[in-house]
Amino acid sequence: MYAIVEIAGHQFKVEKDQKVFVNRLATEEGEKVSFDNVLLIGDGNNVTVGAPAIDGAQVGAKVVKHLKGDKVIVFKKKRRKGYRVKNGHRQALSEIVIESIVASGAKPAKKAEKAAPKKETKKAEPKVEAKAAPKKAAGKADDxxxxxxxxxxxxxxxxxxxxxxxxxxxxxxxxxxxxxxxxxxxxxxxxxxxxxxxxxxxxxxxxxxxxxxxxxxxxxx
Incomplete structure (x- = not known):
């Protein structure tokens, strides 16, 4: 049996005992979670399609650990403008293992929520004395x-x-x-x-x- 389920904003095709890496969940490691936005369930030749989700269907999972993905480099450049900006990003992920796929009659369980991004605390900026504005050049300027x-x-x-x-x-x-x-x-x-x-x-x-x-x-x- 397999299912297509939405987890933390992304759709995954999952089977029992499968490990899946999803966007960081607001759930502690070792805890069990459930996902009820099941869009499709396949069992042999029987395929059930939701409209958009299947009533009573549920996918149960366990959070194995939280981790970060591989670093992605984003480089921007504007030719002949002297503009170059380089940034790196590592996506916050959660590793989960699928424990059960229920087609109907699932009991309500703890739902997983996508972890909210951490708010960065702004440090107090030191006071800088204002510098006198430089005088603009007189006459017509060149391009x-x-x-x-x-x-x-x-x-x-x-x-x-x-x-x-x-x-x-x-x-x-x-x-x-x-x-x-x-x-x-x-x-x-x-x-x-x-x-x-x-x-x-x-x-x-x-x-x-x-x-x-x-x-x-x-x-x-």
Whole structure:
């Protein structure tokens, strides 16, 4: 006999004595649980289908242990924007073993509930004295976004720091630029930005394009 049952938001095809890994249940290890959202039961050539669930049907199980799944890496990147974010995730799971499948007349038992995610307690943030806002550069600013690796937020930050033109950027040192954009989210490598800005300031757009074709997010390949 087998059954298709919904457990913690997912559907599983289960048989007696089968071990199943499901989303973390709010049940202690060693305790027994039951699932009454049984969608289908098969017994040889007899198949019973619910509408959507089968009345009186129930799958009984025992929680063996709680564990975490394999780590999954999520990497996001935006080409030519200098944007790279890497995150890892391990799903909280429960290992259960199926003890019984009842087609009808099941007695009410303790139902398993999906464990609620733990709330993270926010730590008190230290008070930081407000810094004086930097003076904005006077005059018309160049479109710094034409420099590979510079996005709208970085361009805005540079302009507020007084680097508003290609000529200004060409004179700046990469270490100085890194300090200015330190609070901008993402990983940014400004090593080639002054070199690109110098070509743009001199109007050498063809040479700039050739250089940018060799870059990846403003970084030399």
């Amino acid at each position: 710094l976004k034409k420099i590979e690796g510079i996005g709208p937020k970085i361009a805005e930050t540079l302009i507020e720091a007084g680097i508003a033109t290609y000529a200004d950027l060409a004179k700046a040192k990469p270490e100085q630029i890194s300090e200015i954009i330190a609070d901008v989210r993402g990983s940014h490598v400004p090593d080639t930005w002054p070199k690109q800005a110098k070509l743009a300031a001199d109007g050498k757009w063809d040479e700039l394009k050739e250089l940018q074709d060799k870059l990846d997010g403003g970084i030399e390949k």
